[in-house]
Amino acid sequence: MRRLVFFRLAAVCVAVAIAAVNLSDLCFRVPPAASSAHNSDLALAAEARFAGLARKLAELQLTGAIGYIQDDPRGNDATPRRYLAQYTLAPVILDSNNPSAPWLLLDFKDGAARETEFEGYSVRWTSGDGVLLLQRHPSP
Amino acid sequence: MIGSIAAVVSAWVLGTLLVAALWPTSRRLRDDMALVASLGWGFGLGLTSATWFFLSRLGSSAVAAELVLELVVTGGLLIAVRKRHFQRHETDGTPSTEGIARWIYTSLLAQAALVASIVVFRVHAAAPHGAWDAWAIWNMRARFIFRGGTSWTELLEFPQVAWSHLDYPLLVSASIARGWSLVGTENTTIPALVSVGFGIACVFLLVALVARLRGALAACLSGLMLLSTPFFITFSAQQHADIPLACFILTTVGLLTLAPNARDGWQLHALAGFAAGLAAWTKNEGLLFVAVLLLAVTILRRGRVISPQAVAFAGGLALAAIPVAMFKVFHAPANDIVSATLAERWALLLDYSRHATILATLGRDLLGFGEWRLAPYWPMAVLSLAFGVRRHADGGSLVVIVTLGMLLGYCAVYLVTPWELQAHLDTSLVRLILHLWPTALLGWCLYTAWGPGAIATPIFIVTRSKRQIGGTLIALNLALALATLTALGGQLAPHELAARARWGADVRVTLGDGWFQRESHGSDTWVWSRGESVLHVEVARPPAEAALTFSMRAIVPQTVTVSLGDEVLWRGVVPEYFIHVRLPAVPLATTPGSISFRSDTLGRRESAESNARELTFAVYNVKLR
Numbered sequence: 145m146r147r148l149v150f151f152r153l154a155a156v157c158v159a160v161a162i163a164a165v166n167l168s169d170l171c172f173r174v175p176p177a178a179s180s181a182h183n184s185d186l187a188l189a190a191e192a193r194f195a196g197l198a199r200k201l202a203e204l205q206l207t208g209a210i211g212y213i214q215d216d217p218r219g220n221d222a223t224p225r226r227y228l229a230q231y232t233l234a235p236v237i238l239d240s241n242n243p244s245a246p247w248l249l250l251d252f253k254d255g256a257a258r259e260t261e262f263e264g265y266s267v268r269w270t271s272g273d274g275v276l277l278l279q280r281h282p283s284p
Numbered sequence: 285m286i287g288s289i290a291a292v293v294s295a296w297v298l299g300t301l302l303v304a305a306l307w308p309t310s311r312r313l314r315d316d317m318a319l320v321a322s323l324g325w326g327f328g329l330g331l332t333s334a335t336w337f338f339l340s341r342l343g344s345s346a347v348a349a350e351l352v353l354e355l356v357v358t359g360g361l362l363i364a365v366r367k368r369h370f371q372r373h374e375t376d377g378t379p380s381t382e383g384i385a386r387w388i389y390t391s392l393l394a395q396a397a398l399v400a401s402i403v404v405f406r407v408h409a410a411a412p413h414g415a416w417d418a419w420a421i422w423n424m425r426a427r428f429i430f431r432g433g434t435s436w437t438e439l440l441e442f443p444q445v446a447w448s449h450l451d452y453p454l455l456v457s458a459s460i461a462r463g464w465s466l467v468g469t470e471n472t473t474i475p476a477l478v479s480v481g482f483g484i485a486c487v488f489l490l491v492a493l494v495a496r497l498r499g500a501l502a503a504c505l506s507g508l509m510l511l512s513t514p515f516f517i518t519f520s521a522q523q524h525a526d527i528p529l530a531c532f533i534l535t536t537v538g539l540l541t542l543a544p545n546a547r548d549g550w551q552l553h554a555l556a557g558f559a560a561g562l563a564a565w566t567k568n569e570g571l572l573f574v575a576v577l578l579l580a581v582t583i584l585r586r587g588r589v590i591s592p593q594a595v596a597f598a599g600g601l602a603l604a605a606i607p608v609a610m611f612k613v614f615h616a617p618a619n620d621i622v623s624a625t626l627a628e629r630w631a632l633l634l635d636y637s638r639h640a641t642i643l644a645t646l647g648r649d650l651l652g653f654g655e656w657r658l659a660p661y662w663p664m665a666v667l668s669l670a671f672g673v674r675r676h677a678d679g680g681s682l683v684v685i686v687t688l689g690m691l692l693g694y695c696a697v698y699l700v701t702p703w704e705l706q707a708h709l710d711t712s713l714v715r716l717i718l719h720l721w722p723t724a725l726l727g728w729c730l731y732t733a734w735g736p737g738a739i740a741t742p743i744f745i746v747t748r749s750k751r752q753i754g755g756t757l758i759a760l761n762l763a764l765a766l767a768t769l770t771a772l773g774g775q776l777a778p779h780e781l782a783a784r785a786r787w788g789a790d791v792r793v794t795l796g797d798g799w800f801q802r803e804s805h806g807s808d809t810w811v812w813s814r815g816e817s818v819l820h821v822e823v824a825r826p827p828a829e830a831a832l833t834f835s836m837r838a839i840v841p842q843t844v845t846v847s848l849g850d851e852v853l854w855r856g857v858v859p860e861y862f863i864h865v866r867l868p869a870v871p872l873a874t875t876p877g878s879i880s881f882r883s884d885t886l887g888r889r890e891s892a893e894s895n896a897r898e899l900t901f902a903v904y905n906v907k908l909r
Contacts, residue, residue, distance in 0.1 A: 148670075155670040159505055159663035160392060163512035168397045169657035170514040175775050177409035182779035182794065187413035209444055224416070230445065231419045234427040235436070239444045 146164060188229035197249070197277060201236055211245030212238035215252040215274075250276040258280045288473040291466040292481065296321075298354055299328020301361035304550040309368055319492035323539075323555070326531050330562035331479065334607040341463065343434045347465050352791035384753055389504030391761050393491065396511040398765055403459070403771055404418050404480055412472040414479070414523030422456045422525055423475050429454075429461035430470060441692075451616040453608060455566040456525045475523045482528040483520025487511060489531065490722050493538040494729045497679070502734040505667065506725045513654040515718060516904050526715045532563035533573055534722040537686055541679025541730070542579075550596040550785050557597035561604020569690075569719060571608075572697075574601070576689035577618065580682055627701040638705060642698050645709040646691070653714040654721070657898035664728055672733035687720050718883035764887030778802060781811065781819065782832070784908040790824035793832065793906055796878060800897055810904040812897065815887055819906075821877045830907040831869040832879070835862045838901040842885035848877055858883075858901050869909075 171262070177183065206248060212229065214222055228236045229251055252274035258273060265278035303323045307313055313320065332354065339349045413419050425440065425448065432439045440450050456478060463474035484821075488511055495503035510516060520527050539556035543549045560577055563570035613888065632638055641877060651659060674680070694716050701708050781802070782793040798817025803810055821830070836844065838858040846854040846867065853867045867879075887898030 152667075152670045155663065155666045156501070156505070159660070159667055160508060162658045162660060162663050163396065163508040164658070165658050166512040166514060166656050169397060170403055170517060171399060171772055171775075173514070174403045174518065176405050176777040177406055178777045178779045179794075183410065185411045185413070187411065187419045191413070191653075205800070209442065227416075227420045227424075227447070230448075231413075231424045231427070235432040235439050236422060237439065237442045237444050241444070 148160065183224040185230055186224060187231065189243075190225075190231070190232050193271070193273070193275060194229060194232040196271050197269065198233055199277055200277060201233065204268075206236055206247060209237040209242070209245065210247040210249055211242045212240045212249050213243060214240075215250075215254065243279075246280050248278040248280075250278065287467040287471060287653050288463060288471060288477060292474060292477045294354065294358075295328040295332040295462075296325050296481070297328065298324075298361070299326065299331060300324025301358060302327050302331065303555060305361045305368065306555055306624075307368075308549075308551055313365075314495065316492075318488065319496060322492050322892050323535060325481055325561060326528070326535055326559065327555070329459045329481075329528075330455055330532075330558075330565060330604065332462055333455045334565065334604075336462035336465070337454055337458045337611070340436065340458075340465070341434050350462065350466070357793075384750075386500045386759050387754065388673050389500050391757055392504055393511070394575075394761060395486075395764055395768070396508055399768060399772075400511050402516045402768075403517050404483070407518050408476050408480070411522070412476070413803060414475060414521075416477065417525075418479075418523035419879060421452060423460060423523060424448060425450075425454065425457040426460035426464070426475070427470070429457060430464045440615065441617070446617065451612070451618065452525075452568060453565045453570070455562065456528060467902050470800035475513075475522065478522040479527065481519050482531045483516070486516075486527060486531040486534060486722050489534055489538065493534075493542070493726060497541065498729050498732070498734045502732065504730045509664065509725055510658050510722060512660070513656065515653060515655045515714065515723065516632060516721065518655075519715075519718065524715070526718055529563055529566045529570055530719045530722050532566060532570065533686070533690075533719060534726065535559040535575075536563065536577065537679070537683055538726060540682055541726070550592045553593040554596040554600040557600025557602075558604045559600075561601045561608065564608045565604060569694075570715065570891050572693045573686070573690060576686055576693060580685040580689060583685065584681055603720050625635040629702070633696075633699050635699075638699055641705055642695050644708065645706070645713055646695070649709075649713045649717055653717045666730045668715050668728070674731050674733050680727060680730040683723055683730065687724055687727065687853055688719055690716075696747045718745045727754040754823040776809070780901070781809065781906040782908045784830065791830050791908055792822045792824075793908065794820045794822055796820045798881075800899075808905060812899045812902045813881055813883065814898065815883050815900045817881050819879045819881070819903075821879065832867045832906060833865065833909060834903055834906040835864050835904040837904070838863050838883075838885075839888045839890065839899045840884050840885065842901060844884075844901055845882045846879060847882075848879050853879070862904070878882075 212226065214225060216222060226238065226240060229249070233249075238249065249261065250262075254274060262278055264281050266281060267276055268279045269277040300321050301324070303320045304313060307316065307320055317869065332350075335353060336346075336350060339353070341344050342349055345853040414423060428439050429436045435673075439445075459478050460475045464470050467474070487507055490510055492501045494506045516527070536556050536559040539559065543552040543556070560570075560574050563573050582596075585594075585784055597894045626670070651661075654660075694713070698709060698713075700706065774783070779795050779802070780792055781795065784791045795811060796818030798811045798814050803812075836858045838844075838860060841859045843855065844858045845852060846865075854865055856865075857861075881901075881903070883900040885900060887900050889896045890899050
């Protein structure tokens with residue numbers, strides 16, 4: 145009987161020790177977060193990148209869908225960039241299948257002004273680092 | 285922050301009162317308060333998310349309507365609770381070895397909870413908006429609900445956002461939107477509170493359930509097993525809907541397990557039905573859970589489905605199913621897995637290569653889904669061996685049927701998935717297993733014969749007074765907590781190379797431009813330079829001066845100059861082997877300084893691969909003296 149009690153005690157201690165090992169390992173695998181200046185979180189970066197545009201869209205009272213164009217729609221990061229742009233700019237809907245929409249959002253990584261490629265549009269707002277809002281000229 | 289906490293806590297209070305009002309009067313409510321409070325989180329958020337789903341369409345008067353409704357319901361429930369549970373009972377003030385053992389168990393759980401809390405906080409701080417599914421699905425739809433005004437339902441019908449799985453139910457999203465609406469602004473606090481709150485509720489619920497059913501030792505061990513599951517802890521902070529679903533599955537199964545032991549069984553069945561409905565309101569997998577649960581109950585009751593308890597269960601389920609039905613019928617598009625041409629894919633059920641792939645991945649992920657350093661299955665098996673296994677356990681059969689039924693259901697979905705099978709498995713199976721882990725732990729506790737007095741209390745504890753033991757435990761806990769916080773406080777963030785927080789000073793060396801990502805192995809930490817790089821010395825609370833020491837080595841011998849502004853601190857040839865460098869002490873003020881490293885040699889490719897880095901020299905194990 146005594147042997148059984150000590151076996152049970154040992155089993156409990158081993159279980160507690162393994163739990164402690166797993167928790168310690170977890171702590172070393174999850175370091176403290178980087179400061180805001182060094183944080184590479186995608187969502188934070190997207191919020192900062194599109195913050196000015198979000199204010200402009202609210203000022204223009206734009207609703208519904210606007211066209212959304214990336215410089216590299218087949219790139220590895222194209223999908224998360226599109227999803228994050230939508231997350232940041234909701235409730236405006238981003239339509240990546242309508243390059244001739246009345247309003248276009250250009251999301252370019254290289255920051256170069258690309259509005260000359262879009263004939264019939266004029267720039268209504270730019271962030272200066274690759275985010276541009278274009279409006280189609282009214283038809284004559 | 286306070287407003288956000290109040291917005292979420294108010295839902296919790298409402299849920300707790302709801303559970304308390306329906307709690308069986310055969311037991312003293314105070315004895316079950318931990319269980320009732322942990323149940324209250326899910327019920328409260330579930331109920332208020334459903335009311336917000338309906339009331340949010342009222343526009344500017346939605347918040348007022350929601351507040352009035354919640355206040356009225358809360359008041360009514362408070363009166364009901366006082367009426368049902370107003371009893372006086374004698375308390376047992378005699379200290380006992382069982383009571384002392386509970387203190388030890390509580391201490392263990394508290395220490396584990398402290399470490400888990402630190403990890404949760406770090407995960408949230410690194411990604412305040414949550415992980416992929418959080419900003420692609422749950423929080424994004426919360427933004428549509430909050431920002432979209434009265435027409436948010438139309439916004440979610442745009443096909444351009446179909447990639448966001450618009451058919452997914454709205455418990456999490458509506459809870460977040462409700463919180464934002466009550467405080468009047470968006471923030472990252474409320475989604476985090478909702479997510480982490482479900483994780484905490486799950487742990488407390490498991491511990492309280494097992495304590496009620498199998499005693500304190502089993503409760504402590506089940507709580508430790510859950511708290512030491514790394515995937516559960518990190519996922520709690522990532523703002524997905526999987527932990528809430530796991531919580532509702534545990535709630536439903538736990539309540540049905542409690543029901544046979546309570547004289548007033550119909551109330552627990554009603555709550556269980558409501559919880560099952562809330563599972564369906566949380567994720568589509570909740571619909572599978574409801575189907576499996578109904579099948580399980582039918583099997584276990586051997587066809588005797590008409591009874592007061594069954595009617596109560598159906599009533600609770602029907603009530604919670606109202607928002608689910610409204611959403612699915614009027615707003616949600618067809619599910620992408622179900623809506624693809626099923627007729628063509630029925631043949632896949634007989635494709636044995638798909639069966640093999642699923643089973644192989646299931647076997648792999650069952651062993652490793654928790655991301656443990658040491659999987660807990662062996663100690664759990666040894667514990668069952670040591671204490672004995674029950675052949676029959678109230679509620680145990682339900683746990684087994686639900687767990688196996690859900691796994692079978694998931695496998696069936698994978699068999700006919702229109703997506704690439706292995707990719708679908710790799711991106712989702714571990715989360716599906718996580719849904720069932722807390723319930724599986726409950727099942728383990730039910731089938732192990734713990735029994736009272738199963739652990740001999742060491743004689744020296746029995747002969748000490750309650751005050752002495754309590755004082756010793758408190759001191760031990762505080763010492764452990766302090767040691768934990770000190771050890772974890774010394775850890776470096778990913779962008780840091782060294783830190784010194786001592787005697788009121790706080791100095792950190794962080795990476796500036798020109799470095800590759802920091803690397804580490806064992807106790808060594810290093811970073812390679814691109815040729816011209818900068819280390820920032822950030823001073824929060826300045827010491828008088830600080831000296832940097834580190835080791836260096838280069839890919840090819842080169843001269844490196846280390847300077848602070850115009851002052852050259854060190855210049856020398858860095859060979860291919862390690863040399864030790866000690867920079868002279870530099871005075872530090874409150875403005876940060878930048879130490880620049882410059883090599884006279886261009887970078888050399890580290891290997892022949894196309895994505896190889898062009899390296900110059902590396903700095904190892906930076907220390908502040």
